[in-house]
Amino acid sequence: MTAGDTASVPRIDPARSACVLIGVDTYESLPDLRSVRRNVEDLDRALGDPGIWGVPDDRRWVVPNPRTPGELTGPIREAVEKAEDTILVYYAGHGLLELDDELHLALPASKHGWGETSLAFSVLRGLLLEARGSVKRRVVVLDCCYSGKALGEMDGEETVPRRRQIEIEGSYVLTSTTERERAHAPLLKTHTAFTGALLDILQQGDPGHGERETLTLNQIYRLLKDSFAIRQPPLPAPQAQDQNGVGDLPFIRNCPRPANHVPIPSRWSRLRLLLAGAGILLTGAGLGVGTTLGWERHASQPRDFPGSCGSQDRAVLLDVSDRLDESGTNEYNGTAIEQLSALALTGEGTEAIAVRDQGGTHVFRLTLGREAPHTLRPEVRHQPRTLYTPEGRDFPKFDGEGLVIERDGRTILVSEERGPSIRRFRLSDGRQLGEPLPLPKVFRPPPAPGGRADGTRNLESLTATPDGKHLFAGMEGPLLGDDGKSGAHRVRIQSYRGESGSHYTPSIQYGYPTDQGYYLTELIAVDDTRLLALERGYMNGLGSGVRVYKVDLDGATNVDGQILDTGHEDRLVDKELLFDLASCPPGDLKKRQGQPNPLMENVEGMALGPPITGTYRGRRALYLVADNNSRPRYQSTRIYSLAVRLP
Known part of the structure; x- marks a missing residue:
C-alpha cells in the first residue's frame, strides 16, 4: 500500500483502543533484566503521547513483575472489555522453551524446565482469540528469547481481500528474534536492543520519508530490520506476521512534531505510551521489568516521587x-x-x-x-x-x-x-x-x-x-x-x-x-x-x-x-x-x-x-x-x- 493509499484508510483509533504492557525484570532463579523496567516505562509514555499515538490514560495498563499467570492475564481481560478498535499487548522478559517446545513467558518465580511456573503463550493466544467478537484487531509484541515461536500461533482467521481489512478482525505479531535465537539485553544499557530500537522509531519516525504523515506496523517492522542489519556485531533479526492486512493500517504519526510532545525522559517511556495507545501486544523473551508488584494504569505525565525501586518492593x-x-x-x-x-x-x-x-x-x-x-x-x-x-x-x-x-x-x-x-x-x-x-x-x-x-x-x-x-x-x-x-x-x-x-x-x-x-x-x-x-x-x-x-x-x-x-x-x-x-x-x-x-x-x-x-x-x-x-x-x-x- 502506498502513501496515497493510506491517506484514504482510517488510522487505528487510539481513543477506542487499549494496550497492556507487561515487563518482568526481577527473577528468583533466572538472571535479572534491569533494562526491562525502563522498556515498559518509556514505551507506555510514548504510546500515550498524542504526538505519537495518543492512547488515553485509562486505556493503558502497565503490569510490572506479575507473580502469577492471573496477575498477567487479568489486566488483558479488563483491557479487552474497554477496547473497541485494537488491543495491543507487549511482553518483555525471559522467554523459555519448555519440554513441549512451546514458548513460555517467564514470571519472577519461573524455573527453566518447570513449565507450570511460567505462562504458556498458547494461553495468551487463546485469551486474545476469545476477544475477536469485541475488538477488531489484536497486536502482540514480544521482546524475549525464542519469541519467533509465537509466529503462526495467531493463525486460524480467514484471509480475505485487503479491501475489507477495516471491517474484519485481524492480528499482527512482532517479535524480537526467530524461534531459535536469544534476545539481546546489553549490560548497563537503558533498554534492551529490540525495544530501544522500537522506541527510536516511535520518537523519530522515518526521516527518509518525511512526506508520510503516518507509519504502519509493517513500515515500523522494516525500519527495525534495517536498523538491526547494520549493527556490528550482528543481532537477531526481528520477525513479523500480518493477518488480514492489520500491518498496512495507518498507525502512529511519522516524525512527530516536538510541539505535540509530552516530555519523554527515555526511550522506554516513549515505547510504553505508543503500545498502550495502539492496543498492540508485544511479547519479549529474555527480558524483565522491575516495578511494583501487580498492575496499574500508568499516567502519561512524568512520574514523580515516591516510587518503587523494583518488583520486590524492598x-x-x-x-x-x-x-x-x-x-x-x-x-x-x-x-x-x-x-x-x-x-x-x-x-x-x-x-x-x-x-x-x-x-x-x-x-x-x-x-x-x-x-x-x-x-x-x-x-x-x-x-x-x-x-x-x-x-x-x-x-x-x-x-x-x-x-x-x-x-x-x-x-x-x-x-x-x-x-x-x-x-x-x-x-x-x-x-x-x-x-x-x-x-x-x-x-x-x-x-x-x-x-x-x-x-x-x-x-x-x-x-x-x-x-x-x-x-x-x-x-x-x-x-x-x-x-x-x-x-x-x-x-x-x-x-x-x-x-x-x-x-x-x-x-x-x-x-x-x-x-x-x-x-x-x-x-x-x-x-x-x-x-x-x-x-x-x-x-x-x-x-x-x-x-x-x-x-x-x-x-x-x-x-x-x-x-x-x-x-x-x-x-x-x-x-x-x-x-x-x-x-x-x-x-x-x-x-x-x-x-x-x-x-x-x-x-x-x-x-x-x-x-x-x-x-x-x-x-x-x-x-x-x-x-x-x-x-x-x-x-x-x-x-x-x-x-x-x-x-
Whole structure:
C-alpha cells in the first residue's frame, strides 16, 4: 500500500483502543533484566503521547513483575472489555522453551524446565482469540528469547481481500528474534536492543520519508530490520506476521512534531505510551521489568516521587534534591559545599554530618529538611569545621572518604584514602586525637613493605555498629593478586573490635565480591553480622551504576593472609540485592553530562536512618549523597532519600 493509499484508510483509533504492557525484570532463579523496567516505562509514555499515538490514560495498563499467570492475564481481560478498535499487548522478559517446545513467558518465580511456573503463550493466544467478537484487531509484541515461536500461533482467521481489512478482525505479531535465537539485553544499557530500537522509531519516525504523515506496523517492522542489519556485531533479526492486512493500517504519526510532545525522559517511556495507545501486544523473551508488584494504569505525565525501586518492593525512592547546587545554598561564608563523599546522621532529628574529599579537610553539619525523609531540603547552617593534625596544623593532603559519628557525639572517625588511615577527630575544634587505627600492611600501596593496595582505589568506606563495638572499613578496589572474573572485583573489608571513643583492634577480614564493572564505595553496619554495601561503577556513554546490597557476615571466612583469586568463591561473603538505583523513578530531574539516566550521579556516601512512620511504617530511612568532584556544571551534589525494607 502506498502513501496515497493510506491517506484514504482510517488510522487505528487510539481513543477506542487499549494496550497492556507487561515487563518482568526481577527473577528468583533466572538472571535479572534491569533494562526491562525502563522498556515498559518509556514505551507506555510514548504510546500515550498524542504526538505519537495518543492512547488515553485509562486505556493503558502497565503490569510490572506479575507473580502469577492471573496477575498477567487479568489486566488483558479488563483491557479487552474497554477496547473497541485494537488491543495491543507487549511482553518483555525471559522467554523459555519448555519440554513441549512451546514458548513460555517467564514470571519472577519461573524455573527453566518447570513449565507450570511460567505462562504458556498458547494461553495468551487463546485469551486474545476469545476477544475477536469485541475488538477488531489484536497486536502482540514480544521482546524475549525464542519469541519467533509465537509466529503462526495467531493463525486460524480467514484471509480475505485487503479491501475489507477495516471491517474484519485481524492480528499482527512482532517479535524480537526467530524461534531459535536469544534476545539481546546489553549490560548497563537503558533498554534492551529490540525495544530501544522500537522506541527510536516511535520518537523519530522515518526521516527518509518525511512526506508520510503516518507509519504502519509493517513500515515500523522494516525500519527495525534495517536498523538491526547494520549493527556490528550482528543481532537477531526481528520477525513479523500480518493477518488480514492489520500491518498496512495507518498507525502512529511519522516524525512527530516536538510541539505535540509530552516530555519523554527515555526511550522506554516513549515505547510504553505508543503500545498502550495502539492496543498492540508485544511479547519479549529474555527480558524483565522491575516495578511494583501487580498492575496499574500508568499516567502519561512524568512520574514523580515516591516510587518503587523494583518488583520486590524492598526500596521506595522518596525524594531527590539538588538544592546544595543552587545559588545561595552551595556555599557557607565562602566555603564551597561540594565533593561530599560520606554522610552520617547525628541522631538529632534530621541533622547530619558530611565529609569533603580531596579539595579540603572540611566537615559540614547540615539538616536534611524538617520533613525528611519524605521531603528533602538540605541546608548547611553552621560554619564548616576544618580537620587538623594533633598539633593543630593543616594536613598537606587529606582525602576523607568514610565517616562514623561516635556515640558521645563529640568525636568522629574518618577514613582517608591517600594515607591510607583511620583517624579520630574532636568535633569542637577539628583536631586529631591520638594515633590512627592500625591497618593491615597489605592495605598500603607499594613501595610500603608488604603493601598490595591500589593508591587510587584504597580505603573508601567506614561504618560502626549501633553499639559502637564493631567497626568495618572497606577497600574500594582489589589488592594486587586478588583477581576477579570479567571485570568483577574481590575487595577486602577489615573489621575491628573495641569501644566507641576508645581503642579498636583489628579482628576478622572479609572478602567481598563486586558486580562486573563496579567498586565498593560505602558500608553501613546494621548489626555485627549484617551490612549494607554500596557499589558504584561508571562507563563513558552509559553513565553511572549504583547498587545497594545486603551482606551477611555470619559464618564468613577470615581471609587475612589469603589470596582472593579465582576458584576461591567460598571465601567470599554472601550478598543479596536490596535495590538498583537505575530501577527507581527518574521524575523530572535535570540530565547531567555523561548521565543518560537523569537519576544517576556519582554516589559515594550512604547513611541509615531510623524507622519510618505512616505510609512506609516498618521501613528504615536510607540517605545517599553524590560527590560532584568540583564540577558543578556537569555533576551534582545530590542527596537521595529512600524507604528500605530490612529483615
